Amino acid sequence: MSTKSETLSLLKQEKLVIISRGIPKEKLIKAAEAIAKVGIRFLESTFDHTLENCEEDNAEKISFLRERLGDVLHIGAGTVLSDSEVRAAHDAGCEYIIAPNTRESVIRETKKLGMLSIPGAMTPTEICAAWDLGVDMVKLFPADDVGMHFITNLRGPLPHIPLMATGGVNPQTIPEFLQRGITCVGTGITVLRKDLIAAEDYEGIAKLAKEHIDAVRSV
Numbered sequence: 001m002s003t004k005s006e007t008l009s010l011l012k013q014e015k016l017v018i019i020s021r022g023i024p025k026e027k028l029i030k031a032a033e034a035i036a037k038v039g040i041r042f043l044e045s046t047f048d049h050t051l052e053n054c055e056e057d058n059a060e061k062i063s064f065l066r067e068r069l070g071d072v073l074h075i076g077a078g079t080v081l082s083d084s085e086v087r088a089a090h091d092a093g094c095e096y097i098i099a100p101n102t103r104e105s106v107i108r109e110t111k112k113l114g115m116l117s118i119p120g121a122m123t124p125t126e127i128c129a130a131w132d133l134g135v136d137m138v139k140l141f142p143a144d145d146v147g148m149h150f151i152t153n154l155r156g157p158l159p160h161i162p163l164m165a166t167g168g169v170n171p172q173t174i175p176e177f178l179q180r181g182i183t184c185v186g187t188g189i190t191v192l193r194k195d196l197i198a199a200e201d202y203e204g205i206a207k208l209a210k211e212h213i214d215a216v217r218s219v
Contacts, residue, residue: 007116010074011042012184014041015178016040016185017186018188021048022046022048023192025064030202032065032068033069035209039210043074044186045077045094046058048079059091062089062094070093074095076094076097078099082106085106098118098120098186108133111134118137121140122140137162138164143182145168152181155180163181164184165182166185170190171214174219178216191212
């Protein structure tokens with residue numbers, strides 16, 4: 001496993017995280033293999049809080065991904081809302097923790113266990129509050145609701161805080177997100193599309209992943 005600083009450096013270089021939500025384990029591993037083959041290096045597996053066993057469910061997926069693809073993919077956990085989910089993700093082998101919100105205890109546990117911390121925030125006050133807790137990056141969420149003009153204004157006084165944008169990320173918007181100062185982007189539904197997963201069209205998923213990579217590299 002890479003060191004925390006190496007993972008952060010590579011994330012800033014690759015600029016793209018693919019988000020997996022609600023995909024059965026066997027289909028997820030095949031989709032992960034497909035996107036890894038075209039160059040994706042970061043995959044986030046989210047906790048599904050509609051499940052009674054959400055910690056066990058996602059920990060199993062993370063462990064499976066690490067075992068099968070840990071040499072080519074950096075696996076993280078997403079929608080992490082509690083300290084126990086941080087620990088479950090860590091024990092399963094994940095390298096970074098991403099959340100839609102900022103919760104100090106989650107950040108503290110993440111740092112204690114040596115993983116990258118990427119909490120979610122929207123306003124300048126929220127973003128600065130998260131950064132002051134010692135996180136590695138702040139997730140701007142939902143980025144499509146605040147819009148590109150908001151991002152430009154935000155980067156003026158806060159250029160030192162690396163931001164990950166999620167929401168509204170696709171090959172058409174990726175170049176503008178990056179040009180306006182976003183450090184990296186995350187998306188799931190534009191690559192791991194439900195219809196393609198259902199049809200087990202892994203070539204189609206790989207094609208979409210490559211389009212996202214090309215959009216990043218075009219900047």
